[in-house]
Amino acid sequence: MAVTLRSLQTAVPPTVLIQEQVRDVFAAQPGLTRLAQRIVATSFNVSGIDTRHTVIDELTLDATGSDPQFFDPSEQRLLIPSTRVRNELYIVEATKLFVEAGRKALEACPGVTAADVTHVVTVSCTGFYAPGPDYMLVRELGLSPATQRYHLGFMGCYASMPALRTAKQFVEADPNAVVLVVSAELCSLHLRTSNDPDTIVASSLFSDGAAAGIVSARPLALGERGLNLDLFETVITPVGEGDMAWKIGDEGFEMVLSTYVPHIIDEHIEGALAPLFARDAALSAVLGAVGETAALEADLDLALGLDLAVDRDATESTRPARPGRTVTADATSADTETGAGASVATLQAPLEVLPAPVSTAIAHWAIHPGGRSILDKTEAKLGLSEAQLVPSRETLRKHGNMSSATILFVMKEILEAPATADGERVCAMAFGPGLTVESGLMTVAVGIG
Numbered sequence: 001m002a003v004t005l006r007s008l009q010t011a012v013p014p015t016v017l018i019q020e021q022v023r024d025v026f027a028a029q030p031g032l033t034r035l036a037q038r039i040v041a042t043s044f045n046v047s048g049i050d051t052r053h054t055v056i057d058e059l060t061l062d063a064t065g066s067d068p069q070f071f072d073p074s075e076q077r078l079l080i081p082s083t084r085v086r087n088e089l090y091i092v093e094a095t096k097l098f099v100e101a102g103r104k105a106l107e108a109c110p111g112v113t114a115a116d117v118t119h120v121v122t123v124s125c126t127g128f129y130a131p132g133p134d135y136m137l138v139r140e141l142g143l144s145p146a147t148q149r150y151h152l153g154f155m156g157c158y159a160s161m162p163a164l165r166t167a168k169q170f171v172e173a174d175p176n177a178v179v180l181v182v183s184a185e186l187c188s189l190h191l192r193t194s195n196d197p198d199t200i201v202a203s204s205l206f207s208d209g210a211a212a213g214i215v216s217a218r219p220l221a222l223g224e225r226g227l228n229l230d231l232f233e234t235v236i237t238p239v240g241e242g243d244m245a246w247k248i249g250d251e252g253f254e255m256v257l258s259t260y261v262p263h264i265i266d267e268h269i270e271g272a273l274a275p276l277f278a279r280d281a282a283l284s285a286v287l288g289a290v291g292e293t294a295a296l297e298a299d300l301d302l303a304l305g306l307d308l309a310v311d312r313d314a315t316e317s318t319r320p321a322r323p324g325r326t327v328t329a330d331a332t333s334a335d336t337e338t339g340a341g342a343s344v345a346t347l348q349a350p351l352e353v354l355p356a357p358v359s360t361a362i363a364h365w366a367i368h369p370g371g372r373s374i375l376d377k378t379e380a381k382l383g384l385s386e387a388q389l390v391p392s393r394e395t396l397r398k399h400g401n402m403s404s405a406t407i408l409f410v411m412k413e414i415l416e417a418p419a420t421a422d423g424e425r426v427c428a429m430a431f432g433p434g435l436t437v438e439s440g441l442m443t444v445a446v447g448i449g
Contacts, residue, residue, distance in 0.1 A: 001217050003171045004226040004445055005164060005181075007109035008213040008412040011100040012053040012399065013093065015060055017188075017207070019049045022059075025071075026203060029078055029193040036195040043204040048372030048393060052207035052400035054188035055093035078193045086189045086252050090127025097184040097210035098122065098133040099140045105180065105212035106141065110221035112214055114141050116178045119148045119170050123159045123183035123404045125246060126190065126253065137182060156246055156432030157368055159183070159404040160211075161440055165232040167215035175217045184210035185403040190252040202255040205371055207400035211408030220447025225415045227426060227442040233276040237268045240435030261370070264435055266377040272437040273358075273382075273427070280441055282425075283361060359383040364420065364444070366410040368430035369396035378429075391417070404430075415444070422446040 023044035027037050058071045069081045106114060120143065122134045134149035150166065152159050160183045167179035187206035194200060220226050243258035277283040359382050367378050369392045379389050391413035399409060407430045414420055426442040 001172070001175060002228045002445065003168045003215060003217055004220065004228050005167075005411070005442070006214045006216065006220065006224065006226040007105045007112075008211065008408060008415060009101055009104035009108055010212075010405075010409055010412060011097050011104065011184075011210045013055040013097065013208050015054050015057045017052040017054055017059060019044060019047065019051065019204075021061060022052075023204070025061075025076055025078070026193060026200075028076060031195070032193065033195050036197075036200065039197050039200050040204075043201050046372060047204045047400075048369075048375070048396050049205070049400045050397050052188070054208050055089065055097075055186050056188055059188070080192065080251050083248065083250060083252055087127050087129070090186050090189055091129045093208075094124060094127055094184050094186050095133060095136050095140075097186075097208070098137060098182050101184065101210040101212035102137050102141055102180055102182045105182070105214055109214045110224055111218065112178060112216070114143050117141075117143050117147055117180050118174070118177045119150070119167070119179040121150045121152065121163045121167055121179060121181045123152045123155075123163045123181070124185055125154045125156050125159065125403060126186045128153065133182070133184065137180065143180075154246065155404070156244070156436075157370060157401070157403045157406065158430035158432035158436055158438040160407050161232065161428065161430050161438035162234075163404075164215065164229060164440065168229045168232070171215060171217050177216065178218070179215040180212065181215060182210065182212040183405040183408060185405050187401070187403055190255065192252065198256050198258055199254075201259065201371070202257045205257070205401040206255070207402050209399055209402035209405045209409065211405045211412070213408065220445060222447050222449030224447040225420070226445045226447075227411060227415065228445050230441040230443055231276060231279050232438070232440045233272075233279075235268075235272040235275065235437045235439070237264055237272070237435045237437065240264045241433075244431070244433045244435050246433055257370075261431075261435065262373040262377045265374055265431060265437075266381055269378060269381050269429075269437070273429070273439060276427075276439045276441060277358060283358065283441075359388075361425070362427045362441075363388075363424040364414045364426040365389065365392070366407060366414055366426055366428035367392045368407045369393065369410070370401055370431055372396065374431070406430075411442075420444055 027040045056070045058068050061073060068079060069085055070079055072079060120134050120137050132151055134151050138147050152163050163181050167181050170179050171177045186208045188208050191203045243260050243264060245256040247254045365384055365388045367375060369375055375389055375392055391410045395406060395409045395413060407428060414426060422444055424444045428440045430438050
C-alpha cells in the first residue's frame with residue numbers, strides 16, 4: 001500500500017524583507033562593536049537570500065504608526081519586546097498561517113473534503129498557546145470534532161519530517177485515514193540585535209512561512225502529483241548538541257546557530273544517510289558490498305572499542321580519527337563505543353563513505369536550506385549536481401530559513417518542476433537541534449485516474 005503526500009501548499013505573510021535593507025538596519029544598531037558590524041555585513045551578504053517574509057509589518061522601512069513594539073522606523077532602531085509580547089503576536093498571526101495553508105491544501109486535493117480528514121498533525125517551534133493550532137484547524141476548517149489532533153512542538157527545523165512519518169504510520173494503521181499535516185513558523189518574532197556571532201547569523205537567515213499537505217492511501221487523480229512516503233530515519237550526530245539550540249528567554253526565544261554546524265554536517269552527512277539507504281532494496285544494490293564490510297568492521301569495533309571512522313588501510317595515518325557515531329533507527333540505537341542498545345539492522349548499515357553512484361541513483365534531493373554554507377557542504381560531500389540543489393537554493397533565496405516549514409517548500413519546488421517524472425526517487429533531509437538529522441526516501445507519483 002502506497003502512502004502518499006498530496007496537495008503540498010504554502011503560505012507566507014504579506015510583509016517582504018529585502019535582505020540588503022535588513023542588513024543595513026542591523027549594521028546600524030546602537031551598541032554594535034566594529035567586529036559585530038563586520039560579521040553582520042558578511043553574514044547577510046553571503047546568506048544566499050534575496051527576500052524573506054515576516055508577520056511584523058513594522059519592519060518595513062516605510063511603515064507608519066504609533067507605539068511600535070518591534071521596530072521604530074523613525075529612528076531605524078530595533079526594539080526589545082518581552083517574550084509575552086512576541087508570543088501574543090504569534091497566537092494571532094500563526095493561527096492565520098496555519099489555517100490559510102491547511103485550507104489551501106484541502107481545496108487543492110481532488111476527492112478529499114474537510115469531512116474526510118481523520119487526523120491533524122501540526123508543527124511549530126516559534127510560539128505556544130492552548131487550545132493550539134491543531135484545535136484551530138478543526139474549528140476554522142470545519143473538520144469533524146472527533147478529528148484526532150497531534151502537535152509537534154519545539155523540535156526545530158527538522159520537525160516536519162517526523163510529522164510526515166507520524167502521518168504515514170497513521171495511514172498504515174488505518175488505510176482509510178486522511179491526515180492533514182501543517183507546519184507554521186514565525187521565526188522573525190525572535191530576531192534581535194546582538195554582538196554575539198551566533199545571534200547575528202540567525203538574524204541573517206530566519207523568516208516566517210507555513211506549508212501543508214494531505215497524507216493518505218487514496219489513489220491520485222489523473223495527472224495529480226504526489227510523493228509516496230517510502231522510508232524515514234533519525235540520526236543523532238556524536239557532536240553538536242551545543243551548536244544548534246533553541247531556548248526561551250525573557251526577551252524572546254534564543255537561537256544558537258554556531259558557524260561550526262556546516263562542518264558537523266560535512267563530517268557526518270554520509271553516516272546519517274547510510275542507515276536510510278541500507279533499508280531500500282534498490283539503493284542497497286547500488287551500495288553493493290559496502291554494507292557487509294561495514295557490518296564486520298562494526299562488530300570488530302564493538303569488541304575492541306575502536307573508532308569506526310578510522311581507515312584500516314595504508315592511508316590511516318593521513319586521515320584524522322572521528323568520534324564514535326550514535327545512530328537511532330526508530331526505537332533502536334547503536335553506540336560504536338559501548339554497543340549499548342545496538343540493533344542488527346543498524347550495525348549492518350554502511351557507516352563509512354557512501355559510493356558515488358548513490359547521488360545519481362536518486363534524481364531529486366530536498367535538503368533543508370539551513371544556510372548557504374550547509375547546502376555547499378552537502379553538495380560537495382555527496383557529489384550532487386548544481387541542478388539537484390536548485391529547489392533548496394531557490395527556497396532559501398526567495399524565503400530564507402522558515403525552520404520546520406522550509407523542507408515542505410523544497411518538496412513543493414521539486415514536485416512542480418516540469419522535469420520531475422513519475423517514479424523518480426527523492427531524498428529529503430532536515431537538520432535541527434541535537435544535532436539531529438531527519439531523512440526520508442520518497443518516490444514521485446503521478447495519478448493515472
